[in-house]
Amino acid sequence: MTPADLAALIKDTAQRVLSARELDTSVLPESVNVERPRNPEHGDYATNLAMQIAKKVGTNPRELAGWLTAALAEAEGIDEASVAGPGFINIRLAAAAQGDIVAKILAAGENFGHSDKNAGMKINLEFVSANPTGPIHLGGTRWAAVGDSLGRVLEATGAEITREYYFNDHGGQIDRFARSLVAAAKNEPTPEDGYGGDYVREIAQGVLEKAPDALEGTDAEVQETFRAHGVEMMFDHIKSSLHEFGVDFDVYFHENSLFESGAVDRAVEKLKDNGSLYESDGAWWLRSTDYGDDKDRVVIKSDGEAAYIAGDIAYAADKFERGHDLAIYMLGADHHGYVSRLKAAAAALGFDSNRIEVLIGQLVNLVRDGEAVRMSKRAGTVITLDDLVEAIGIDGARYSLVRSSVDSSLDIDLGLWQSQSSDNPVYYVQYGHARLCSIERKAAECGVGIEGADYSLLTHEREGDLIRTLGEFPGVVATAADLREPHRIARYAEELAGVFHRFYDNCQILPKAGEDAAAIHSARLALARASRQVLFNALTMVGVSAPERM
Known part of the structure; x- marks a missing residue:
């Protein structure tokens, strides 16, 4: 019996008890809260349902709790x-009922x-979306790991996820x-507002190899040649780095397409028509304060050029026009102001602003021996995804970020994540999985199987702890999905x-x-197999491998 099963049993029991006493059953919550007591001597599980509803049905909590118990x-x-x-x-479960969790895990396997909590929901999940002007830095790398894991968690609750890169x-x-590429190709200094680093010189050289006459023509023609080829090469590198990191996208959406297709113009006209835009000082402003923003935003500047928010507005409309029920944006630490303006844009277009969620990720730093690691080999002033993977590996990088x-x-801490010890969280969890695989191999060698295993034999305190921990996994996944917090899966795996x-x-x-095999060995092997399965499922949800040998 999992916590969810027990919660359903308690609610059903409360329904019958209240009905028998002609008390109001509508006060029962949609789901009953079930928790593990801090002191295991108190029981396997506890609920505060009686305290939650006693006043509403006109009795005191202890009396109601007595009826329910x-x-x-x-x-x-x-x-x-x-x-x-x-x-x-x-509440203390009967051993057989507790052991039923093991049977459920083995029957469900990877599922x-x-x-089906979010079955039928179509979610657009936009993350990373780093500008193609350089390799992905640590902030973008954090979103790559967290965004991909969040997508996996939401999919586990039945949602249909579109992973999107803007x-x-x-x-x-x-x-x-x-301009930086052109300067590098000409062996000139980097422009004052340009981009430096070895990667700029490498791409500039790549452009010259692809288009030997790239430096011929007018300044505008030269810049356009380097822009077109350079952006393509940079983005190919970004996609390759992400793929190696285990992150792929369903849609790569080009901002420029919003302007070329007329989507921006159409969105602006719609806002003018419905009165959400007004003209002042030669510019067109969105009445975003009407929708909770701290100030109105310029959409079309006085020179007739579109402000950055114009693309955001058209992009939000495009996401919903493609049939998504929810759009989740995962943005960097410097984008706090985007929350209200994106919601205002959606509302002005006639969409429910609650269909937009914005998650803000904070900064990431690398340290070694307590000192910050600051310089990248190729990017000059920033640490990149490739640098992190080279330092601690893909699994270490993903797990440390999630x-x-x-x-x-x-x-x-690079020293911690490079170590092969129980202090390294990912090593600790992966070692647990490898040890469980080793047990399976040894069981096969000595002829122990799980067919007909009697789970009622699993009465040892440590067996109970393990079974109850396994039973909590579905609830952890559901909470991680609801709160958009995949880190809960990683922390659960460590526990x-x-x-x-x-x-x-x-x-x-x-x-x-x-020694001859006994019934207890089959039961414990089944428990070990269930543990391996749940560890595998948890690691998979955070995009980390589950090695069979270490």
């Missing part, structure tokens, strides 16, 4: 139910933890990049690995040499 104690799979404190209900190929930054909330800045290691140290899983 009496009914729960009679339910199949419940060994004991008791009242604690002001009205908490502590354990999955649900390719910024329009505007001043691209012009500065092109396991912390994006709401806080992150320091990655599970720790609980498994303690089980391993206290419970003999396979018979010792010269």
Whole structure:
């Protein structure tokens, strides 16, 4: 019986108890809260339902808890139910019911933890979207790892995810990049507002190899040649780095297409027609303060050129016109102001602003021996995705970036993540999976299987801890999806690995040499196999490999 199963049982029991006493059943919450008590001596699980609804039905919490525990104690799979404190209900499961979690995991396999909670929902998930003016820096790398993992978590709840990269190929930054390439090709100093680093010289050389006459023609023609070829080469490098990192996108959306297709003009005209734009000082302004923004925003400047927000408005419209129910933007730490303006743009276009979510990720720093690592080999002044992968590997890079909330800045200690010890979180979790695979191999050698395993034999304290931890995985996934926090999956994997290691140290899983296999060995092997499956599922959700040998 998983926590979700128990929550459903408690709600059903409460429904019957209240109905029998002619009390209002509509006060019951949609889902009952079930938690593990801090002190395991109090029971396997606890609920505060009686305290939550007692006043609403006209009784006191302890009295209501007494009615509920009496009914729960009679339910199949419940060994004991008791009242604690002001009205908490502590519950201890029967061993067989607890062991049923193992059977469910083995039956579900890679689908354990999955649900249809968000079935039918189409979500556009935009992340990374780094400008094609240089390699992906650490902030973009964080979003690559977190965004891909969030997509996996949302898919596990039944949502249909479109992973999208917004390719910024329009505007001043691209012009500065092109000028930097031209300067490098001519062996001239980098322009004052340009881009430096070895990668600029490498791309400039690549343009000359692809187009030997690239430096011929007018200044505008030369710049356009380097812009077209250079942006393409830079973006190819970005896509290649992301692919090696295990991150691929369904859609690469070109910002420039919004202008070339007339989408920006159409969006502006729509806003003019519905009164959301007004003219002042020769410019056109969005009435964004009407929708919660702190100030109105210029959409068309006084010189007739579109401001940056014009593309954002057309892009938001495009996402919803493609049939997405929700658009999630994952933006960098310097984009806090975008939250209100993107929602205002959606509302002005006639869409529900709640269909736009903006997640802001904080900065990432590399440290070694307590000192910041600041310089990149190729990018000059920034650390890149490629630098991080070279330093700690793909698994280490992804896991280190995913396991912390994006709401806080992150320091990655290279010494820690390069170590092969239990202090290294990803090594610790992967070692747990490899150890479980080793147990499977040894079980095959000594002829121990799980067919007909009797889960009621799993009564050891460490067995109970492990089973209950395994049973929490679906709830962790659901919460991670709801809160857009894939780091919860990584932290759960670490907790599970720790609980498994303690089980391993206290419970003999396979018979010792010269000892005959017994029923307890089959039951414990089944528990170990279920643990391996859930660790595999958790690692997969954060995009990290689950090695069978280490």
